[in-house]
Each structure stands twice: as structure tokens, then as C-alpha cells.
Amino acid sequence: MTGMNWQDLDRSVIALFPMLRVLLNLPALGFTDADELARALLAWHFELTGTEIKILEYLTAGLKDAEIAEQMSFAEVDTVKNHLKSIYQKMQVRNRTRAATIAAIYGFGQ
DSSP states (O other), X not given: OOOOOGGGSOHHHHHHHHHHHXXXXXXXXXXXXXXXXXXXXXXXXXXXXXXXXXXHHHHHTTOOHHHHHHHTTOSOHHHHHHHHHXXXXXXXXXXXXXXXXXXXXXXXTO
């Protein structure tokens, strides 16, 4: 599935994500918590890799590129920047604020 422009996402569908977190029996679906479900939804919808999801997690926590590189044990900050470019492209956004906003809509980090 190709990533959608975040501005074009249907608000009624977006509104369902918080309710899904409450209504779904997460253990029965193989998820241990709502954040795990949010990561799975983001990965599926935007075709993000595990590394990209982890970087997005650090990004939404407010870490800077150098701090993300340290947490991920990357030798170069440019590695983080390359992953961020990929994330932005897949999510069809231009910056980390918009990427974090979409992640929050999906319930990521709440």
C-alpha cells in the first residue's frame, strides 16, 4: 500500500484509531500494548521498516539526529538523516514535526 498524503487522510478514519486501542483485545491479536499496535499500524500503512519505526519513536520523543544516532549505535549522523528522508518520503511529509504529528494520530507514543 502506498503512503497517503497526510492532509488527505479521512478524519473519520483517523478518529477511529484511539477507539481501536481501547476496543481491541490486544493480547488476542498478539500485541502486548497499544504502542505495539500503533507501531504495527504505522509500519503497515506507510510501509516503514523496523529501523524506521524505531527512529520515528525517538523522533516523537524529541531526540535530535545525533542523539538518535547514539541510541541506534550508528557511526554516522548521516545514517539517521538518510532514514529520516526515507520516512518523510513514505509518509509524504517534509519535516519531523509532521511525521511526529501523524504518528500521534495513529496513537504512537501515547
